[in-house]
Amino acid sequence: MNEHDAKTANAVLKEYDKESDTMEYTGVMKKIVAFIAICFSIFQLYTATFGVLDAQLQRGVHLGFGLALVFLLYPTRKSWSRHKLHPFDLVLAVLGAAAPAYIIYEYQHLVLRAGLVSDVDLVVGVLGILLVIEAARRVVGIPMVCVVLAFLAYAFAGPYMPGVLAHRGLTVGQLVGHLYYTTEGVFGIPLGVSSTFIFLFILFGAYLESTGLGKFFIDLANSIAGWASGGPAKVAVLSSGLMGTVSGSSVANVVGTGSLTIPMMKKLGYHKNFAGAVEAAASTGGQLMPPVMGAAAFLMAEFVGVPYIDIVKAAVVPALLYFSGVWLGVHFEAKRSKLKGIPREQLPQFFTLLKERGHLALPLIIIVYLLVSGYTPMRAALVAIVLAILCSCLRKSTRMKPIEVVQGLEKGARNVLGVLVACAAAGIIIGVVTKTGVGLKLASGLLTLSGGMLLPTMFFTMITAIILGMGVPTTANYVITSTIAAPALVQMGVPVLAAHMFVFYFGIIADVTPPVALAAYAGSGISGGNALRTGVNASKLAIAAFIIPYIFVMSPVLLMMSGMAAELVLSTVTALCGMVAISSALIGYLAADCKVWERLVLVVAGLLMIQPGLATDGVGIVLFGLIIAGQLKRRPKAVTE
Known part of the structure; x- marks a missing residue:
């Protein structure tokens, strides 16, 4: 990739992925931010190794580090300098660290007060909630903020709501006490999972990326499929699927692999709108690929109440069917347009690649083995992080230097910020839902609209999940859709895991569904194509994601929930x-x-x-x-x- 392509890819990433649009410090400020991020990672590694703290303490430290880094790295306004910290952001960074620190400092007194909120508690709680919302605006985006504000408004407007949506309403003290001083709101399950499993897996992904695993995946995909009809498009599908095993963002996946594969596709003869669509559909599918699933797998395990490995098993067959659908689409387009592949002599050799860099994939293989063997996700991630560093040392060409190991700590902390803030903001939504009971009311509304029939209920749930998932990152996407849309399917007798997988799929596919199709917009930004047409093409390629969820709801055998092996093979x-x-x-x-x-x-x-x-x-x-x-x-x- 030449310098111009690199600049274009970087600009596209910053435009469509808010998590990548950060400050670019130099000198002392750069070192200060790096120091805070490294301390954040060390804290997470320490508690994962020697035992996590009490829930609110662990989550409070996690949120304090996260908010401080967010306000230091993401400016209030886009027009502000990206090289100099604005005093307003510095104040917010200090407050972002102080608001959760109050819970840590006053922890014993808060426990003794047992839910009674003092005036100081109220001020700190309001400040903490507002800081989480502002952090979400900067890192996650306006759609997430709008959903959070809508739920907060509903909490106060209960007495004025029509029909089944009406409730007694909440005072400011009641709402703040529930959202900020219990484990049912900001410090709820999403932030709890972020402060344990998710952080470690994202740190693991940061180290894998530092070892050059991403480039290895692309070269490996080239050696396997680059020579076939429409080779570069198949390389995009294969490499995006591989990257999806550790990536947490469809847009970042589009830019990471698409900056290499999209120019190759255009050179081969694919139309720019189709080239961008291939990468968008494949990269979005990466969020459906276990074991990470855009970090939503860990949340799903907690919400559904099953072991994490059951989520991984359930996701395997649907993910393979999805990528098969995208692969077939690019294959038939290549045949129709008579597009050939890249000459074999111009491609890397498969066995040479495995010999030179195959060891980089060992940690990924081992972490799956550990999870299957019964290791907890936290313990497996810890072992895998160490292995990622050690395996890079097996060959001189891939060996990580000590400074790169330290930089990996910083990168992991930076990479987790989007997920952290999304989980904290999603906690506000869950808190309002649990306090008002609106989740069941919305589910009842969907059932009434569908006449109590399964297929119409699935259809309306699909539409709801797609709308709620537009412009929202994977983790928050899943939390919102599972809280609001999934209960309707569960009330119809659908197994809980199948219902959650259903809404997860449609929330994710919003990334390629016009009009708000962030992955398609990113793909068109690199290809130079039309964003809407790219989105339409991506939706066609991703057709499997619109069909498969209906199938595994009606036949849970695809999720490995029931049935014999023969039945699973036949269905697949x-x-x-x-x-x-x-x-x-x-x-x-x-x-x-x-x-x-x-x-x-x-x-x-x-x-x-x-x-x-x-x-x-x-x-x-x-x-x-x-x-x-x-x-x-x-x-x-x-x-x-």
Whole structure:
């Protein structure tokens, strides 16, 4: 990647990923920020090694470090200097550290008061909540702030709300006491997970990135798929899927891999709108890929009440089906447009790559093994962090220097800020929901709207999750959708894990669903294409994400929740065949160019094969086979003509 492409990628990242748009200090201020970030990481490593503190103490220190760094790194206004700290931001940074510190200092007295809020408590609590909201505005974005403010307004406006939405209303003291001085609000489960599991996995990802694992993934994808039809597009799908195992942002994934793969796709002959869409769809899918799932996997384990490894197992088959759908889309587009791959002699050699840099992936393999073996996520992440550093030392070309190990501590602390603030802000939403009972009321509203039928309920829940997920990062996205939308499915008898996975999928796919499709906008920013058309193309490529959730709700075997291995294999194979049919219908090519009626039949056949059941699978396979036979029969004529 040349210097111009690097500058373009960096500008796109800062425009569409608020977490990347930080201050650029030099001199003493740079060292001060680095020192605070390193201390943050050391605290997290220390408590993970020797035992976490009481819930509010652990989460209070975590939030204090996070708010201080946010106000030091993210200016109040975009127009302010990025090289000099504004006094206003300095004041907010001090207050950001002080507000959670008050809980730590007054912890024993707060416990003894048992929920009674003094005047000082009230002032500090209001200040703390406002600082969290302001931090969310800077790091997460306006959509998240709007949702938080809407819920706060609802807490006060209960007596004036119509119908089932009405409640007695809350005073400022009641609300602040609940949101700031219990573990039901700001310091609730999301921040608790952030202060334990999530931080360590993000620190692990920072070290993996420092070792050059991202470049290794792209080179490995090139060696596997670069030579095939439409090679660079398949490289984008494969590398984004690999990066998704450790990445926590679809936009960052788009820019990280897309800055290399999108120019390659355009050079090969893909239209710029399609090139950007491929990377957007693949990178968004990275948030669905275990073991991290954009850091939402840990939250889901806590919310659903199952072991973390069960979440990982449940996510495997749907994620593979999603990436298969995107892969098939780019394959059929390459065949339709007669696009070839990159000559093999220009590509890295697979076994040479494994020999030279394959050791970089060992920590990722080992952490999965540890999780399967029964290690807690926290212990597995600790071991993996150490292994990431040690494995980099196996070869001189990848060895991390001592200063790079220290810089990894700083980078991990910086990378966690978006998740930390999103979790704290999401805690406010959960706090209002638990205090007012609005979650069940919204679920009842969805059920009333759908007439108590499962499919309409799923459809309205899907729309709700997509709207709530627009412009919101993965962790906050999941918290909001699982709190507001998932209860409706649970009331219909859907297994809790399936309901949470359903809303998670549709919240994530909002990143490529117009009009607010941040991943597609980032992809178009690199490709130079039209953002809306890129989003439409990305939605077509990501069609699996709009279909698969319906299937695993109706057939939880895909989530490995029930059924025999044979049933899982059969369901997976027929679902893959269905994805082939639907992808070819959307692109307009299977074995040859598709006629309009053939595309319609392929859609029907695909849906029948994805729908669990021997009868539907049989009819779908027959229809699919007839279309293939007809296209193969006319292919020689097309060639001779």
